[in-house]
Amino acid sequence: MVVWEFQVKAGCEQQFIEAYGPQGAWAMLFRQSPGFMQVELKRSSSDALRFFTFDLWESSVAYESFCEKHSGAYEVLDRKLAGLMQWERRVGAFPRE
Numbered sequence: 001m002v003v004w005e006f007q008v009k010a011g012c013e014q015q016f017i018e019a020y021g022p023q024g025a026w027a028m029l030f031r032q033s034p035g036f037m038q039v040e041l042k043r044s045s046s047d048a049l050r051f052f053t054f055d056l057w058e059s060s061v062a063y064e065s066f067c068e069k070h071s072g073a074y075e076v077l078d079r080k081l082a083g084l085m086q087w088e089r090r091v092g093a094f095p096r097e
Contacts, residue, residue: 001054001055001056001057001093001094001095001096002054002055002057002063002090002092002093002094003052003053003054003055003090003091003092003093003094004052004053004055004088004089004090004091005050005051005052005088005089005091006020006050006051006052006053006085006087006088007047007049007050007085007086007087007088008049008050008051008084008085008086009049009083009084009085009086010049012083012084012085013048013049015084016051016081016084016085017041017051019081019084020039020041020051020053020081021039021041022038022039022040022041024039024041025077025081026039026053026055026077027039029070029073029074029077030055030066032066032070033057033062033065033066033069033070034062035057035058035059035061035062035063035065035066036055036056036057036058036062036066037056037057037058038056039053039054039055039056040053040054040056041053041054042054049086052091056096057096058096059096060093060095063093
């Protein structure tokens with residue numbers, strides 16, 4: 001599982017939810033990999049503009065393989081959606097238990 005944290009710009013919440021949610025652009029890109037399982041999007045209970053994504057992969061090898069094969073498409077989508085956020089950070093990668 002790979003966890004990301006985002007501070008979304010005010011007024012961009014719905015666009016962000018649509019792009020980063022389970023049916024969004026990121027999930028569609030991730031689905032190109034057979035090792036992708038699902039993405040979960042959660043909104044902070046203390047800050048309506050803070051969100052977290054939980055990208056679930058079969059293994060770290062599956063995630064790394066996706067990153068290698070789709071780095072170009074990943075960068076293009078990342079640049080396209082960057083305007084929706086004030087900042088983002090990768091919290092970390094966690095093994096499946």
